[in-house]
Amino acid sequence: MHDLAKATGVWMRPQNTKILNAITARMYITIPKFKLLSPLRKWLDRIEINNPKLARFLCKLIPSQCPFERDISFLGHVLFHIPPMCKLNPLYNELIDLRFRALCYLADVCGEDVTSYC
Template identity: 40%
Template sequence: MINFTYSQLFTQIPSAPLNIIKEKLGNWDIREKNMAKKIVSLIPNQCPFAKDIYLFNKKLFTIPPLCKFNPLYEDLMMLRFRALSFLSEIGEDITPYCQ
């Protein structure tokens, strides 16, 4: 009979695919204006999942933003920031992307 504790069970789950994706996002070198614009337009500047639930014009509850639970959230935000930085370095107006 094999006995596993809770922590031993979850330390053996492979996280390699997630780490590979995180590494690719972190090492992505942005060198083209069109690619930077596409990245900035595809990744929203704030978490879009927060939602207020109303019934007959009365707020019942709020669903909090769940982006912090996404394991790639910070990596995607850093990729968007690097794309915005690249656009500002080449003299592009980035104010439309910051609203």
Template identity: 50%
Template structure:
């Protein structure tokens, strides 16, 4: 029963995932914006330290986002577009 519910959820998200994957980056301003707003690493991962000892660890929660892979791919496409097509230095976004 649970696997049936899981497959129905992924089927509902599949068109959105495919739409995100099919996006092409063709404008430098859009590519720069995407590189600025999509973080290079998960901003939620934290180590809580007290006197240089880790007392708690919060794992990266970004993987829970069902569109995480597609969003990271869009950022990568944007970086590649800026580096290859626009010949820009992308170290600002890394």
């Protein structure tokens, strides 16, 4: 709050606290999320895993780690790091949840060893 007061030139005097509170309130206004993908998210969340074939397919299809994350190195020294791009996917959380449900089905219901999918 003190840094904000310095940056705006509004000092922390009792008469200026209302101004400072109004400024900070405007800074934290949330923008409503765009809900274009909401039906697809709901559909992915409603998929029930009740078939071992489907569960295995989903575990193979959805990767456990981002395939794009890399360390670029030269002569044993890391030059730069490419961060995981999967989190840019707007359906990332729903897909990871679906994979987790498939793994749980295979482990709990079918009694399979799921270490090959991890």
